[in-house]
Amino acid sequence: MPVYSFTLNGKTVSVEAPADMPLLWVLRDMLRVTGPKYGCGVGVCGACTSHLDGNAFRPCIQPVSGVAGHQVTTIEGLGEGLGGETLHPVQQAWIDEDVAQCGFCQPGQIMTAVAFLQQNPHPTVEAIDAAMSENVCRCGTYCRIRKAIQRAAR
Ligand code: FES
Numbered sequence: 807m808p809v810y811s812f813t814l815n816g817k818t819v820s821v822e823a824p825a826d827m828p829l830l831w832v833l834r835d836m837l838r839v840t841g842p843k844y845g846c847g848v849g850v851c852g853a854c855t856s857h858l859d860g861n862a863f864r865p866c867i868q869p870v871s872g873v874a875g876h877q878v879t880t881i882e883g884l885g886e887g888l889g890g891e892t893l894h895p896v897q898q899a900w901i902d903e904d905v906a907q908c909g910f911c912q913p914g915q916i917m918t919a920v921a922f923l924q925q926n927p928h929p930t931v932e933a934i935d936a937a938m939s940e941n942v943c944r945c946g947t948y949c950r951i952r953k954a955i956q957r958a959a960r
Contacts, residue, residue, distance in 0.1 A: 807822045808825060812874055813878065814837065814879075815880060821870065824870075825871035830842055830865040830866040830868075841880045841913045847866050848866065851941070853941075856878060857921060859877050860921070862921035884920065896919050898958075899954040907945035908945050911945075915938070918940075919937075922938070938951060
């Protein structure tokens with residue numbers, strides 16, 4: 807079986823896996839990185855959203871072979887410090903606005919928001935809603951997500 811190496815949250819990792827295995831399987835089942843959640847498995851819910859070379863992507867529809875040599879960041883790698891113990895400003899805004907309810911979709915929501923704010927540091931409400939429209943939250947935390955993004959953008 808082929809071996810693929812990539813950078814995961816700042817560290818080089820190598821995995822032996824079929825070329826077409828979804829990266830989400832590799833992250834959760836092989837590397838035990840469980841921040842990216844399995845929601846739909848077909849790229850439509852956003853629960854698994856992480857960053858590939860700084861851009862939001864969906865590991866459930868990304869074959870592991872395609873990330874070889876690239877940088878993958880999950881929610882675990884978003885903060886600073888050795889263990890990610892210093893929260894990213896967007897994570898802090900999520901706490902300040904008490905966003906999470908069941909919490910399942912929130913890692914994906916935050917990773918989408920971080921990538922969005924990097925491109926749009928001072929977004930309008932309409933731009934926030936458009937950017938977040940493909941991340942589903944069954945608890946309906948959308949208003950608090952919007953407020954947290956506005957807070958992080960201040
Ligand atoms: Fe990846 Fe739904 S689990 S988008």
